[in-house]
Amino acid sequence: MLFNSYEFLLAYLPLTFALFFLLARLDEHVAAAWLALASIFFYGWWNPVYVPLLVGSIVFNFAFGRAIGESAAPQRRRRLLALAVTGDLGLLGYFKYANFFLDIANAVAGAHWDVGRIVLPLGISFFTFTQIAFLVDTYRGEVKEYRFVHYALFVTYFPHLIAGPVLHHKEMMPQFAHAATYRISAENVALGLSIFTIGLVKKVLFADNVAVYASPVFAAAAHGDAPTLLEAWSGALAYALQLYFDFSGYSDMAIGGSRLFGIVLPLNFDSPYKATSIVDFWRRWHMTLSRFLRDYLYVPLGGNRHGTARRHVNLMTTMLLGGLWHGAGWTFVVWGGLHGTYLVINHGWEVLRTRLGCDGRARSWRIAARALTFLAVLVGWVFFRAESFGAAFRILEGMAGLNGIVLPAAWQAALPAALADAVAFGTPEHFGGLGALAWIAGLLAIAFLAPNSQEIAAGLARDGADDVRRPRLGFAWGVACALGAAAAIASMNRVSEFLYFQF
Numbered sequence: 001m002l003f004n005s006y007e008f009l010l011a012y013l014p015l016t017f018a019l020f021f022l023l024a025r026l027d028e029h030v031a032a033a034w035l036a037l038a039s040i041f042f043y044g045w046w047n048p049v050y051v052p053l054l055v056g057s058i059v060f061n062f063a064f065g066r067a068i069g070e071s072a073a074p075q076r077r078r079r080l081l082a083l084a085v086t087g088d089l090g091l092l093g094y095f096k097y098a099n100f101f102l103d104i105a106n107a108v109a110g111a112h113w114d115v116g117r118i119v120l121p122l123g124i125s126f127f128t129f130t131q132i133a134f135l136v137d138t139y140r141g142e143v144k145e146y147r148f149v150h151y152a153l154f155v156t157y158f159p160h161l162i163a164g165p166v167l168h169h170k171e172m173m174p175q176f177a178h179a180a181t182y183r184i185s186a187e188n189v190a191l192g193l194s195i196f197t198i199g200l201v202k203k204v205l206f207a208d209n210v211a212v213y214a215s216p217v218f219a220a221a222a223h224g225d226a227p228t229l230l231e232a233w234s235g236a237l238a239y240a241l242q243l244y245f246d247f248s249g250y251s252d253m254a255i256g257g258s259r260l261f262g263i264v265l266p267l268n269f270d271s272p273y274k275a276t277s278i279v280d281f282w283r284r285w286h287m288t289l290s291r292f293l294r295d296y297l298y299v300p301l302g303g304n305r306h307g308t309a310r311r312h313v314n315l316m317t318t319m320l321l322g323g324l325w326h327g328a329g330w331t332f333v334v335w336g337g338l339h340g341t342y343l344v345i346n347h348g349w350e351v352l353r354t355r356l357g358c359d360g361r362a363r364s365w366r367i368a369a370r371a372l373t374f375l376a377v378l379v380g381w382v383f384f385r386a387e388s389f390g391a392a393f394r395i396l397e398g399m400a401g402l403n404g405i406v407l408p409a410a411w412q413a414a415l416p417a418a419l420a421d422a423v424a425f426g427t428p429e430h431f432g433g434l435g436a437l438a439w440i441a442g443l444l445a446i447a448f449l450a451p452n453s454q455e456i457a458a459g460l461a462r463d464g465a466d467d468v469r470r471p472r473l474g475f476a477w478g479v480a481c482a483l484g485a486a487a488a489i490a491s492m493n494r495v496s497e498f499l500y501f502q503f
Contacts, residue, residue: 001045003253004204004492012042016158017260024182031182033149035261039158043123050121053091054156060087061131062151065138069146081139085132092128095120100328122501123162125325127155129292134169136296142170150176157263159254163247163500165268165288172263181262191457192259197481197488198453199252204488206446207246208496210439213432214238214385220430221391221398228406231430232398234440238432240381241443243499244273247286250498252453267454273377273447276369277350278342281377293322311347316340326384331392335383342376370448408433 001008016038024031044051064084071077093101098115106113134154137143154172155161175181217227217235227235251268258265272285282290298318304311316337323336359365379396386392397403407415409425432439451459 001042002497003250003257004200004488004496006489006492007045009489012038013257013260020261021182021184028179028182029149032153032176036149036153036156039153039156039161042158043156043161046122047119053121053124054127057088057091057127057131058152058155060084061135061155062146062148065135065143065151066146068135068138069143077139081135084135088128088132088135092124094118095124097324097328126164126166127161129166129289130155130160133166133292133296137169143173145173145177147177157258159258159263160265163250163254163498164286165251165254165266166292167266167288168291171266175263183262185262188259188262192256194256194477194481195259195453195457196253196256197485198456199249199254199256200488201484202245202249202252203498204491205484206443207242207244207249208491208494210238210245210443211242211496213436213439214242216430216432217395218385218387218391221394222387224390224394225430226394226403227398227430228404228428229398229401230405230407231428232395232403234431234436236378236382236395236399237440237444238436239385240273240378241440241447243381243385244447245443246499248453250500255453269452270454271447271452273374274370275373276366277373278339278346278376279350281373282339282343289322289325293318297321312344315343315347319343331383331386331389334389335380338376338380338383342380 001012003009016035019038020031020035023034040051040054043054061084064080064087068077068080068084071080095118098118102113102115105111134143134151150173153176154167154169157167157172160167214235217231218239220231221227221235248269255265255267266288268287270284270287272281275281275284298314301314301317302310303314317340319336319340320333321336323332323334323339326332326335382395382399383389383392386395394403405423406426406428407423408428408431412420412425
């Protein structure tokens with residue numbers, strides 16, 4: 001089921017919300033069980049065949065978590081943890097990577113082994129990582145509660161189940177045990193609906209509308225066409241904006257929808273295109289995945305505790321595996337490797353900048369740093385989106401001007417003579433014209449200049465401290481949210497899945 005669907009907005013969410021708080025008046029455990037069952041139904045709406053897989057994974061990890069937590073023998077605890085994590089990774093590896101590694105084996109051995117078509121269960125990466133974090137936290141002695149209903153709700157909780165955020169057991173379980181969670185709060189409802197509406201607008205009105213200018217360029221490159229300068233740049237920028245507003249929109253809807261139930265999910269985005277370095281970018285983009293990779297991969301590998309060379313190896317390993325997590329393909333590995341290289345260069349530059357005494361706080365410096373960071377990220381997104389290396393390189397060649405510069409013939413009269421004589425005019429087949437430029441320019445302005453969702457939410461909360469201003473601003477904000485929601489709902493005749501569903 002999609003957040004941006006009539007079934008969810010008009011039936012599932014109101015019914016789940018109403019029954020949750022009605023049952024909570026009778027018994028909080030019954031209400032929690034209802035929310036867990038409703039979340040499993042939400043998951044099964046896509047494909048009921050994989051519901052037993054999800055439930056089996058929950059039972060498996062809960063049983064191992066209890067066994068690890070109750071064991072006093074360190075060696076036995078380590079064996080149980082290793083066995084459970086191996087089982088989780090084996091399940092994920094089969095569904096997500098079996099064909100990828102089989103293709104590699106066939107290429108090396110010259111064989112033709114085949115396991116048939118494997119359909120990737122929706123959200124398997126997210127609920128697997130969530131449960132691995134639970135197992136490791138249990139091993140570290142950080143898990144204090146083992147109620148099965150709360151654990152099942154923690155894993156299946158519908159706002160995050162399909163595409164994150166990636167949750168930590170220790171930040172969620174206490175909320176499920178808190179009595180206030182089971183009481184309706186007008187503040188939570190107002191704030192939740194506000195954040196959910198922002199996310200819905202991002203997805204339906206922003207991401208889906210700019211997507212039409214990205215897909216033709218990448219499809220053409222996949223079929224062997226060589227995009228010209230204008231086509232390549234418009235396609236790459238449109239995809240960067242589509243991905244950002246699509247995924248941050250989903251995260252806002254997850255956070256806002258969860259807030260309706262009194263549950264606070266961790267932030268997942270903090271204006272990543274405003275980042276002034278790649279290190280800063282990864283503190284802002286998909287923040288819960290970055291946290292997971294840091295806490296459960298980078299730090300256990302040694303982090304920065306064993307010298308500069310080892311730190312760089314750990315960074316590269318983490319980012320390569322992070323790239324592979326996103327998809328079973330070499331383009332994702334290269335994307336991860338690019339960001340690993342960026343991070344190594346970034347850390348080296350920080351050391352050099354400090355030695356040279358360069359002040360990175362100057363406005364001009366920050367503008368240049370932001371532009372360079374965005375360019376580096378944009379190059380990475382080309383590999384992330386492209387279907388093959390050939391397609392990616394054709395787009396990058398186009399962005400560099402190597403495939404020629406062709407402007408629409410209608411622009412010729414509006415350009416200075418010197419510029420008009422320097423370029424060719426024609427009909428760039430995969431360029432969306434002024435409409436594409438307007439969407440790209442408008443969304444870039446929002447991404448770079450506008451406050452993000454949590455900044456808006458914080459502003460609304462601060463507004464509440466002023467009893468005189470609150471009614472006026474509250475009404476104005478309510479009208480704005482209603483108009484935004486109405487516009488988004490009216491546009492849902494072309495419902496599309498979220499991009500991160502495929503990861």
